[in-house]
Amino acid sequence: MSEREKFGEVLSHAVPLAVDNIDTDQIIPARFLRVTHKDGLAEVVFSDWRKDPDFVLNRPTSAGAKILVAGDNFGCGSSREHAPWALVAWGFRVVVSTRFADIFRNNALKNGLLPVQVEAKVVQKMLAAIADDPTTVFEVDLQRQVLVMPTGEPVRFPIDAFSKKCLLEGVDELGYLLGHEAAIAAFEARRGEAQPAGASG
Amino acid sequence: MSEAVAGAAPRTLLDKIWDAHVVVTEPGCPSVLYVDLHLVHEVTSPQAFSGLRARGIGVRRPDRTLATMDHITPTRGGLATLDAESMKMVAALERGAAEFGIPLYRLGERGNGIVHVMGPELGATRPGMTIVCGDSHTSTHGAFGALAFGIGTSEVEHVLATQCLLQRKPKAFEVRVDGRLAPGVSGKDLILAVIAKLGIGGGTGSVFEFRGEAISALSMEARMTVCNMSIEAGARAGLIAPDAKTWEFLRGRPLAPKGEEFEAMVAAGSDLKSDEGATFEGGSIVLDGWTIAPMITWGTNPGMGMAIDASVPDPATMADPGAKAMAEKALKYMGFEGGQPLLGKAIDVVFIGSCTNSRLSDLQAAADIVRGKKVADGVRMLVVPGSVNIKREAEALGLDRIFMDAGAEWRDAGCSMCIAMNGDLVPPGQLAVSTSNRNFEGRQGPGSRTLLASPATAAASAVRGAVADPREVA
Numbered sequence: 299m300s301e302r303e304k305f306g307e308v309l310s311h312a313v314p315l316a317v318d319n320i321d322t323d324q325i326i327p328a329r330f331l332r333v334t335h336k337d338g339l340a341e342v343v344f345s346d347w348r349k350d351p352d353f354v355l356n357r358p359t360s361a362g363a364k365i366l367v368a369g370d371n372f373g374c375g376s377s378r379e380h381a382p383w384a385l386v387a388w389g390f391r392v393v394v395s396t397r398f399a400d401i402f403r404n405n406a407l408k409n410g411l412l413p414v415q416v417e418a419k420v421v422q423k424m425l426a427a428i429a430d431d432p433t434t435v436f437e438v439d440l441q442r443q444v445l446v447m448p449t450g451e452p453v454r455f456p457i458d459a460f461s462k463k464c465l466l467e468g469v470d471e472l473g474y475l476l477g478h479e480a481a482i483a484a485f486e487a488r489r490g491e492a493q494p495a496g497a498s499g
Numbered sequence: 500m501s502e503a504v505a506g507a508a509p510r511t512l513l514d515k516i517w518d519a520h521v522v523v524t525e526p527g528c529p530s531v532l533y534v535d536l537h538l539v540h541e542v543t544s545p546q547a548f549s550g551l552r553a554r555g556i557g558v559r560r561p562d563r564t565l566a567t568m569d570h571i572t573p574t575r576g577g578l579a580t581l582d583a584e585s586m587k588m589v590a591a592l593e594r595g596a597a598e599f600g601i602p603l604y605r606l607g608e609r610g611n612g613i614v615h616v617m618g619p620e621l622g623a624t625r626p627g628m629t630i631v632c633g634d635s636h637t638s639t640h641g642a643f644g645a646l647a648f649g650i651g652t653s654e655v656e657h658v659l660a661t662q663c664l665l666q667r668k669p670k671a672f673e674v675r676v677d678g679r680l681a682p683g684v685s686g687k688d689l690i691l692a693v694i695a696k697l698g699i700g701g702g703t704g705s706v707f708e709f710r711g712e713a714i715s716a717l718s719m720e721a722r723m724t725v726c727n728m729s730i731e732a733g734a735r736a737g738l739i740a741p742d743a744k745t746w747e748f749l750r751g752r753p754l755a756p757k758g759e760e761f762e763a764m765v766a767a768g769s770d771l772k773s774d775e776g777a778t779f780e781g782g783s784i785v786l787d788g789w790t791i792a793p794m795i796t797w798g799t800n801p802g803m804g805m806a807i808d809a810s811v812p813d814p815a816t817m818a819d820p821g822a823k824a825m826a827e828k829a830l831k832y833m834g835f836e837g838g839q840p841l842l843g844k845a846i847d848v849v850f851i852g853s854c855t856n857s858r859l860s861d862l863q864a865a866a867d868i869v870r871g872k873k874v875a876d877g878v879r880m881l882v883v884p885g886s887v888n889i890k891r892e893a894e895a896l897g898l899d900r901i902f903m904d905a906g907a908e909w910r911d912a913g914c915s916m917c918i919a920m921n922g923d924l925v926p927p928g929q930l931a932v933s934t935s936n937r938n939f940e941g942r943q944g945p946g947s948r949t950l951l952a953s954p955a956t957a958a959a960s961a962v963r964g965a966v967a968d969p970r971e972v973a
C-alpha cells in the first residue's frame with residue numbers, strides 16, 4: 299500500500315474505559331498474534347476482558363463508537379502493532395488518554411489511529427458526559443488539533459507536525475524514507491564499515 | 500568516533516550514539532536514523548515481508564539483519580509438534596529469510612535462541628551500535644552501550660527496506676545506583692526496585708543510562724537483565740557505558756570482529772560514555788544499592804513490586820484515586836488482600852527463563868538453590884534456557900541433572916511461559932513465581948497470576964512450595 303487512507307474529522311460517541319496502564323497484552327493477548335496478516339482482529343480486541351458480559355465493549359451503546367477514552371499510560375508493554383490493528387479493526391480512530399506509551403504512539407500513528415493526549419480533567423469531563431448520556435458526541439478535528447467537548451469547548455492536543463501531515467495527507471512514511479536513498483547510501487559510504495560492523499562482521 | 504572538541508558542550512552517551520547515526524533531519528520532520536543491526540523473529544515480521552513484496556522491493560542490508568525463531572516455538576518435541584497456525588508463521592519467516600537473504604537461526608540449531616539472548620551471545624550486539632527489533636525487550640542490548648529499542652511491524656518493514664527509521668530523539672535519563680548490592684540480591688532485584696520507584700510510565704519518552712558503582716560491579720549477564728526491563732518503566736531503552744567487562748564478554752564471539760579489528764573497536768569505544776557535566780534532560784534518580792532487598796511483585800504490572808518480606812500495599816491507605824483503583828483491580832485479579840505478606844504464600848508454578856533471566860548465570864543461581872533438594876509437592880517447575888548454546892553449556896556443567904533430580908522440567912530454548920503462545924502456560928487461577936518480565940493479566944496464559952522475581956527467589960520458592968526468601972533457603 300503506497301497511499302494510506304487520509305484521516306478526516308471524527309464525529310462520534312465514545313467508549314469509556316477509565317483504567318490506567320492498559321497494556322497491549324490486554325488490548326490483544328499474545329495467543330492471537332499467530333497471524334501472518336492483519337484480518338480478523340476486531341473479534342479479539344480486549345478478548346479476555348470481553349469475557350465479562352458487562353465489559354464496556356459488550357454494551358450495545360458502544361457499537362459504532364470511533365473514540366476510546368482510556369486511563370493514564372495507554373498502550374504500555376509489548377511492541378505488538380497488532381494492538382492498533384485490532385483497535386482500528388474494531389472501528390476506533392481516536393484514543394484519548396493523559397499519556398501514551400512511546401511504541402504504542404508510534405504504531406498507532408502509522409495505522410490511522412490518533413492518540414489524543416489531554417489533561418486528566420478533560421478525561422474526567424468526558425467520562426462524566428458519557429456517564430450522563432452514552433450517546434454524547436465528541437468531535438476530533440486533527441487539522442485544528444482540537445477535541446471539541448459537547449459544550450462546544452475546544453481542547454487543544456499536541457501532535458508533531460510530521461505525524462499530522464502524514465495522517466492528513468495520507469503520506470506514506472516508507473515512501474519518505476525510500477526518497478532518502480541517496481543520503482542513506484552516502485552515509486554508508488562515509489562511515490565505511492570501520493564503524494561497528496553489522497551482523498556479518 | 501568523534502573526538503571531544505574543546506569548548507563543545509558535554510554530551511551523554513545517548514547523544515553520542517544518536518549523533519553518529521543521524522543520516523538526515525529535515526525541518527519539521529523526525530530524523531532518519533541509521534540502524535546497524537536489525538533482529539527479526541517470527542511474530543512481528545510476516546506482515547512486514549508481505550509489505551515488501553507488495554511494493555516489489557527487497558531488504559537493503561541482509562548482512563545487517565539476523566533472524567531467529569523463539570516466540571511460538573515449542574520447548575519440547577521440536578517444530579513437528581506445532582499446530583497449523585503456528586507452522587504458518589514459522590514458514591513465513593523461513594520464506595522471508597530465504598527470499599531476502601537474511602541469515603536465519605532455525606529452531607534447535609547452534610546460535611538459535613531468544614532474540615535478545617542470541618544477539619549478544621553471537622557477538623552481533625556491540626558497543627556504539629543502533630539495534631532494533633520488533634520486540635519491546637530490545638532494550639536488553641543496551642547493556643553493551645548500544646542504543647537498542649523495540650519497534651512495531653510497520654517499522655520493521657521500514658528498516659528491512661531502508662536500514663533506517665524515522666525517529667525523534669528521546670531524552671537521556673540517569674539511573675544511578677551507588678554502593679554495592681547486598682549478598683543474595685541480584686540484577687533482577689535492582690531493576691524491579693527501580694521500576695517500583697519510577698512506576699511503569701515513569702520513563703516514558705526517555706532512555707535510561709544506568710551508572711554508578713553497583714552497575715559497574717554487575718556481570719554482563721546481570722546488566723542485560725537490568726537493561727531488559729527498562730521498557731517496564733516505560734523507557735524505550737537502557738544504556739550502560741562499555742567497560743573492560745564488555746570487551747571481555749565480546750572477545751572471541753562468532754560474529755565479533757577479530758584481531759586488529761577487535762582492538763580498533765575497543766579503542767574507538769573508549770569515548771562511549773557520558774561526558775563529565777552532561778545533562779540528563781529526562782531526569783535523574785539515585786538509589787543506594789545496599790538498601791535493595793530481594794524483590795517480588797504483588798500486582799498486575801511490573802511497577803507493583805516490593806521487598807520480598809514486605810506486605811502487599813493496602814489500597815484503603817492510598818490517597819491518589821487512580822493508584823487506589825489500580826491497586827484494587829490488581830489485588831482482585833491476584834486474589835490478595837491489602838496488607839497481607841507474600842512470604843509463605845502457596846504457589847503452583849515456577850518458571851525460570853525468558854530474555855530477562857535465562858542465561859547461564861541465571862540457571863546457575865537457580866541450580867545452586869535447588870541442588871540436592873526437591874521441588875515441593877504440587878509445584879511444577881519449568882527451566883528453559885535462553886539459547887541452544889546455553890542449554891549445551893548448562894548440560895556440560897550438569898545443571899540439567901540438578902534440576903531434573905529435583906523434579907523440575909528441563910526444556911529446549913525459547914520464550915516459553917513468558918508469553919504463553921507456544922504451548923507452555925500457567926493454567927487459569929494458578930499462581931506462578933516467574934523470572935520473566937511481565938505480570939500483566941493473562942500474560943502467562945488466560946487467568947494466570949504472576950509474581951515476578953529473580954532466579955534465586957523463584958528456585959527458593961519452588962523448593963518451599965511457597966513464596967520464599969532466597970537468603971533463607973540457600
Ligand code: SF4
Pocket residue numbers: 569570613614615634636853854855913914917918935936
Ligand atoms: S522471552 Fe518473553 S519478553 Fe523476551 S522476547 Fe520472548 S516473549 Fe518477549
